[in-house]
Amino acid sequence: MSRKGILFVISAPSGGGKTSLCEALCAAMDDVVRSVSCTTRAPRAQEQDGLDYYFISAQQFAERVAAGDFLEWACVHRHRYGTLRQPIDEATAAGKDVLLVIDVQGAEQLRRAGVDAVHVFVLPPSWQALEERLAGRESGTKTARARLAVARQESAQYTAYDYVLINDCFAEALAALKAIVLAERHRVRRADPAPILQLLNGGT
Numbered sequence: 001m002s003r004k005g006i007l008f009v010i011s012a013p014s015g016g017g018k019t020s021l022c023e024a025l026c027a028a029m030d031d032v033v034r035s036v037s038c039t040t041r042a043p044r045a046q047e048q049d050g051l052d053y054y055f056i057s058a059q060q061f062a063e064r065v066a067a068g069d070f071l072e073w074a075c076v077h078r079h080r081y082g083t084l085r086q087p088i089d090e091a092t093a094a095g096k097d098v099l100l101v102i103d104v105q106g107a108e109q110l111r112r113a114g115v116d117a118v119h120v121f122v123l124p125p126s127w128q129a130l131e132e133r134l135a136g137r138e139s140g141t142k143t144a145r146a147r148l149a150v151a152r153q154e155s156a157q158y159t160a161y162d163y164v165l166i167n168d169c170f171a172e173a174l175a176a177l178k179a180i181v182l183a184e185r186h187r188v189r190r191a192d193p194a195p196i197l198q199l200l201n202g203g204t
């Protein structure tokens with residue numbers, strides 16, 4: 001019987017590099033997967049349905065909210081984003097640790113609902129760096145500016161999280177994330193007692 005997987009909530013300002021970090025973490029560690037959220041926003045160039053997000057209509061989103069399909073959902077930058085409950089349950093039951101890359105509202109919902117999860121906040125190296133990334137990504141600088149303002153407000157909420165790191169050096173940020181996952185896997189309350197008892201009760 002494999003262990004139950006752990007939920008890792010990763011929040012970071014939009015454009016802060018969390019997607020690349022999480023992809024690298026999944027590639028570097030066994031049994032770590034990223035949850036694919038539903039969103040009502042349109043796909044950006046290079047984004048693929050079912051891989052980056054499930055891109056669904058506002059009506060489909062509302063139907064899934066009504067059906068109770070979401071573990072959490074929130075309205076971010078005038079679009080809706082939500083984490084589907086079923087794939088998370090299946091992955092953790094199969095012993096996979098799951099990364100939920102969600103905003104501060106979604107993270108707060110999970111805390112309030114008492115969902116057992118490890119919360120990590122990833123800060124950008126500077127606001128200037130973030131602004132440059134956002135300006136390159138968004139077609140209108142107005143959207144980029146609005147996202148930057150939200151990013152500053154959201155980042156002030158890092159104190160509600162269990163861990164915080166600054167993404168100024170990719171390799172170091174990745175190493176920190178790996179260390180967090182590894183440490184959480186070794187928490188006594190998560191340990192499978194069977195092999196430990198076997199060891200303790202065994203002979204020399």
Ligand code: 5GP
Nearest residue numbers: 014037073074076081082083101102103106
């Ligand atoms: P983007 O549109 O740049 O991909 O994401 C915008 C924001 O939505 C990011 O802060 C991202 O973390 C957040 N987000 C993505 N998926 C979810 C989700 O399922 N739930 C919540 N609450 N936020 C999400």
